Amino acid sequence: xxxxxxxxxxxxxxxxxxxxxxxxxxxxxxxxxxxxxxxxxxxxxxxxxxxxxxxxxxxxxxxxxxxxxxxxxxxxxxxxxxxxxxxxxxxxxxxxxxxxxxxxxxxxxxxxxxxxxxxxxxxxxxxxxxxxxxxxxxxxxxxxxxxxxxxxxxxx
Numbered sequence: 001x002x003x004x005x006x007x008x009x010x011x012x013x014x015x016x017x018x019x020x021x022x023x024x025x026x027x028x029x030x031x032x033x034x035x036x037x038x039x040x041x042x043x044x045x046x047x048x049x050x051x052x053x054x055x056x057x058x059x060x061x062x063x064x065x066x067x068x069x070x071x072x073x074x075x076x077x078x079x080x081x082x083x084x085x086x087x088x089x090x091x092x093x094x095x096x097x098x099x100x101x102x103x104x105x106x107x108x109x110x111x112x113x114x115x116x117x118x119x120x121x122x123x124x125x126x127x128x129x130x131x132x133x134x135x136x137x138x139x140x141x142x143x144x145x146x147x148x149x150x151x152x153x154x155x156x
Contacts, residue, residue: 013133028086034130040079047071077105
């Protein structure tokens with residue numbers, strides 16, 4: 001007799017999504033992970049813990065502290081954006097395509113209105129990607145049994 005355990009492949013999922021303007025022109029492409037990606041979930045938990053651990057003593061706030069929404073943007077930038085194509089930063093009149101790094105992703109999501117728009121795009125797609133992956137998993141495993149109230153039919 002032997003206990004047989006099958007090694008599972010990574011359950012992390014990601015898909016390329018096109019970021020378009022209002023006219024439908026593709027401006028960039030982002031490879032986005034599903035929102036169940038464990039490092040992202042940990043980052044969200046840490047953001048909540050930081051807010052809770054700092055308490056409500058406003059006199060101890062410092063310039064190094066981040067606002068809660070900044071922590072959420074950072075978590076998305078570092079963990080939900082896996083890669084990108086076509087992201088260009090403009091500085092002092094010079095434009096340069098930037099590689100996808102956590103630092104550059106944080107910079108992108110911190111750029112005012114465009115950063116918020118990209119964050120909303122990434123978050124919405126991460127949720128949709130995860131929803132579709134979870135549905136595919138449920139379909140592959142079959143429909144779950146209907147739940148009972150714990151009473152046997154003879155007891156009713």
